[in-house]
Amino acid sequence: MPRKKPLHLRSERTRHGKLVWYVRVGHEPRIRIREEYNTDAFWAAYRHAVEGAPKPQPAGPAPNTMAWLIDKYVNSGEWRLLKAATRRNRHSVYRQVEQAVGGQPLKAFTRKSIMASREKRADRPYAANEFVNALRALFKWGVAHGHAPIDPTDGIKPLTGKNAQTGFHTWTEAEVAQFQAKHPLGTRERVAFDVLLYTGLRRGDAVQLGRQHLITHGNGQDFSIRTEKTGMTVTAPILPILAHTLARGPVGDLTFITKLDGTPYDKQSFAFWFGKACKAAGVPGRAHGLRKAGAARAAEEGATESQLNALFGWADGSRESAVYTRTANRAKMAREARRNSA
Numbered sequence: 001m002p003r004k005k006p007l008h009l010r011s012e013r014t015r016h017g018k019l020v021w022y023v024r025v026g027h028e029p030r031i032r033i034r035e036e037y038n039t040d041a042f043w044a045a046y047r048h049a050v051e052g053a054p055k056p057q058p059a060g061p062a063p064n065t066m067a068w069l070i071d072k073y074v075n076s077g078e079w080r081l082l083k084a085a086t087r088r089n090r091h092s093v094y095r096q097v098e099q100a101v102g103g104q105p106l107k108a109f110t111r112k113s114i115m116a117s118r119e120k121r122a123d124r125p126y127a128a129n130e131f132v133n134a135l136r137a138l139f140k141w142g143v144a145h146g147h148a149p150i151d152p153t154d155g156i157k158p159l160t161g162k163n164a165q166t167g168f169h170t171w172t173e174a175e176v177a178q179f180q181a182k183h184p185l186g187t188r189e190r191v192a193f194d195v196l197l198y199t200g201l202r203r204g205d206a207v208q209l210g211r212q213h214l215i216t217h218g219n220g221q222d223f224s225i226r227t228e229k230t231g232m233t234v235t236a237p238i239l240p241i242l243a244h245t246l247a248r249g250p251v252g253d254l255t256f257i258t259k260l261d262g263t264p265y266d267k268q269s270f271a272f273w274f275g276k277a278c279k280a281a282g283v284p285g286r287a288h289g290l291r292k293a294g295a296a297r298a299a300e301e302g303a304t305e306s307q308l309n310a311l312f313g314w315a316d317g318s319r320e321s322a323v324y325t326r327t328a329n330r331a332k333m334a335r336e337a338r339r340n341s342a
Helices: 040-051 065-076 077-081 084-101 110-120 125-144 172-182 189-197 240-246 269-282 286-299 305-312 319-341
Strands: 009-013 020-023 031-033 214-217 218-228 233-237
Touching: 020 040, 065 077, 065 125, 065 218, 084 125, 110 125, 125 286, 172 189, 172 269, 189 240, 189 269, 189 286, 218 240, 269 286
Parallel strands: none
Antiparallel strands: 009 020, 020 031, 214 218, 218 233
16 A cells, blocks of 8 residues: 555646645745755755745844834835835935945934035936935835935935026027937938927826827827826827828827837936937937927916916916916017017
């Protein structure tokens, strides 16, 4: 009579004919035993699997260190409620901080030390401000939940960059023509440029826009997309000039803007690539400046604040739309004044 197998021990042959052994207790997952059958090591592994001896768990960050606070924050309910783009930006900062000073105690982080870290990024004001803002969010959460004694970012003001007063450079009509001359129809650069200019979408939304966002009707096509930053749905017409550009391509299946291999960009890699295209054309503008140019054009053509809010995904009462309409109205009044004085 064949010898009965010990409790929970099973065996089977692989498709290569090899006999393998494993333990399965009830409906729990199978546990493979890799030691040679019927050796002391085999039976020790068998007992370990049957008895469910706890496996050593990797140690987490030491309490009251920077890495410990970051770990708690990124696993909190508040963190999960943040927009995906915000989480990505902050996580990028936190990874740098963890690698550099993650094991340091929280008390080592003072206003002076954070100011010093900010100054190391002073040649990149946007990056410096992102760094401070990410730490401010972390420490404010930590203080509110009793994990951090103080918020050392309190009172640290943002650095003033070259765009602080005027914002991103708004493309002029001459610069638009210069870029289009360098990157004609039928190029990926021209597709990206025209999508940005003629939809007014932020780069994070522009790189997501594709055929699945199109709505066909009797007068042509609209696009409708839920925006990444505000969560608002923007619905606007596909202008004939953009439709012509998309027809010439090259465009992808799910996104109009693609890499050379046809795969989509994320907004960071797109910004880098599009920046190189702008440099090649000899223009100072970048992706966000095209959004501003589109808004300025729409305002010049008589769009109201409400219409601008709908087209560009701004909230009602937005400061942005008010700025564009005021600027357009002043330009219109100045032109009228010159005509009247002629």
